Amino acid sequence: MSLSKPQDRKEFHEYVKYKLGAPVLQINVADEQIDVAIDDAFQFFNERNHFNGVERGYLVFNIDDEFKDSFEEFDPVQEIDDKEYKKQQNYLTLPEDVVGVVQILNSPSMGLGQGIVPGGMIFPILLGSLTGDSCGSVNSTLTTYYAIQEYLALINWMFFPPKAFNFNQRTHRLIIDGSLNRLRGGMMVIECMIKPNPDLYPDLWNDLWLKEYCTELVRLQWGQNLSKYNQVQLPGGIVLNGPQILSDAQNNLQKIRDRFALDWADPPLDMVG
Secondary structure, eight states: OOTTSOOSHHHHHHHHHHHTTTTTSOOOOOHHHHHHHHHHHHHHHHHTTBTTTOEEEEEEEEOOHHHHHHHTOBOOOEEETTEEEOOBOOEEEOOTTEEEEEEEEOOTTOEETTTTEEGGGHHHHHHHHHHSSTTOOOOOOHHHHHHHHHHHHHHHHHHSOOOOEEEETTTTEEEEOSOOGGGTTSEEEEEEEEOOOTTTOGGGGGOHHHHHHHHHHHHHHHHHHHTTSEEEEOTTSOEEEHHHHHHHHHHHHHHHHHHHHHHTBOOOOOOOO
16 A cells, blocks of 8 residues: 555555645544535536546447337327427437547448448549549649538538437437437447446546645545634634635635646637527
């Protein structure tokens, strides 16, 4: 066991207490309260996309007739205000460790005419209108190459548009808009962000930000526990000052959260509309 490099929950407990002053000071926080603080720290660590808190992964689903039929079924009819409603089961329930979905990748079998014409064949046909010689030898420059790549990207987007979807992290449902006909007989690959399991990757317990943030959460709980004992005189001249501990923890946590987006996470992308 290395106190400075915790590798499991028990060692992480001891590290947090040590940083708060144990064994010199008595840390008036129950083990259950420390467990709650650790879980809260990991939730922030994973869901706010810390560099080390999520990793890219791919989920693969085989799209057969049974899968498609199940996908297009409807929930039982519900009656609200004397009106009947039914909802299509156009969703997949993803594993709990998935915190976000990036995109649904197009199946390699997708093409024109429900797959009769392979997708790649459309590019030479349409590209010829840009070069003037059906993709023959062209005196190309870097500008021409860039224009062709942009043109290919536009063709791909027009004929093989990305699947529209909506993912709810709390219900773990990935709702896919539209039909799955174009995926019949193929596969669906979902690019997603997954939170790593600290039981499988114990070095997650040694993350610098996680240790600092969880320590301040426990300090906050310590201050809340002692806040009702303000200026209480103890033997030896010691004075309990719970509100001061609480105030210090709140200030430290605010600083850590303010710096999180700048130091430990990808900046949010601008929305273009």
